[in-house]
Amino acid sequence: MTTETTAVTTQVYRVWIKAPQEKIWAAIVDPEWNKRYGYAAPSFFDLKPGGSYSSTASQAMKDFGVAAGFEVPDTIVDGEVVEIDPPRLLVQTWRMLMAPTTAAEPFSRLTYEISESKTQPGVCKLTVTHELAGAPATAAMVAGTDEEGAGGGWAWVLSDLKSMLETGSTFGE
Amino acid sequence: MTDDDRVFKALADPTRRFLLDLLFQRDGRTLTELESTLAMTRFGVAKHLGVLAEAGLVVVRRSGREKLHFLNPVPIRLIHDRWIDKYTERHVTALVDLKNALEDES
Numbered sequence: 001m002t003t004e005t006t007a008v009t010t011q012v013y014r015v016w017i018k019a020p021q022e023k024i025w026a027a028i029v030d031p032e033w034n035k036r037y038g039y040a041a042p043s044f045f046d047l048k049p050g051g052s053y054s055s056t057a058s059q060a061m062k063d064f065g066v067a068a069g070f071e072v073p074d075t076i077v078d079g080e081v082v083e084i085d086p087p088r089l090l091v092q093t094w095r096m097l098m099a100p101t102t103a104a105e106p107f108s109r110l111t112y113e114i115s116e117s118k119t120q121p122g123v124c125k126l127t128v129t130h131e132l133a134g135a136p137a138t139a140a141m142v143a144g145t146d147e148e149g150a151g152g153g154w155a156w157v158l159s160d161l162k163s164m165l166e167t168g169s170t171f172g173e
Numbered sequence: 174m175t176d177d178d179r180v181f182k183a184l185a186d187p188t189r190r191f192l193l194d195l196l197f198q199r200d201g202r203t204l205t206e207l208e209s210t211l212a213m214t215r216f217g218v219a220k221h222l223g224v225l226a227e228a229g230l231v232v233v234r235r236s237g238r239e240k241l242h243f244l245n246p247v248p249i250r251l252i253h254d255r256w257i258d259k260y261t262e263r264h265v266t267a268l269v270d271l272k273n274a275l276e277d278e279s
Contacts, residue, residue: 008201
């Protein structure tokens with residue numbers, strides 16, 4: 001069987017959040033919101049197909065880099081908006097620049113889908129699909145499986161996002 | 174039933190934990206692939222996958238004609254953040270280390 005030998009390089013994450021679609025959308029694309037949870041690095045989107053995407057290092061990251069003896073670049077993730085249908089769908093390319101290993105890998109493809117729950121009113125389903133063909137170092141980083149690496153990856157980021165939208169505070173606050 | 178209840182119920186079964194471990198080793202498998210590793214009918218495996226999907230621990234994604242099963246670690250992360258952190262993760266880690274050390278000796 002062909003599927004037995006095909007390495008699947010896609011990761012899928014899903015979380016249910018008690019918040020309206022528009023609020024979850026803003027939490028992803030608005031730097032005033034997206035700098036508050038997860039790695040707390042603000043992300044900037046030019047919200048049109050072909051528009052640029054970048055995430056800049058937070059002061060905490062730069063301080064950490066200096067203390068650990070390496071330089072953290074100003075732009076830590078870059079990419080491009082591929083498809084957009086607010087507040088339901090965002091497809092973008094995504095490349096992590098913080099480590100030389102991930103910066104040398106091809107752009108990955110990241111899809112955010114936000115839909116209202118059919119059974120629970122007021123609850124939305126957020127699905128993050130990260131297609132990481134040819135990008136094993138990036139894949140290990142975002143999966144949070146790399147012990148020496150950068151924390152909990154997508155599962156941790158989405159848990160923190162849910163916490164922020166439902167309780168008003170994040171783990172770091 | 175709350176979301177947490179569904180996750181705990183799903184994790185309470187050894188076959189379902191085994192399925193999650195299989196997906197952790199290699200993600201995005203078909204029912205046929207998962208079925209081949211278990212001494213169980215296709216219907217039985219599908220039923221267990223249904224419970225895991227309902228708890229959000231498995232997400233099904235279509236790829237062409239195939240239905241691929243992906244491990245979704247977010248509900249486990251939520252339980253970790255909600256329960257483990259609360260009851261001092263440091264102590265829990267110490268006990269897990271002790272258990273591993275003692276079991277390695279035997």
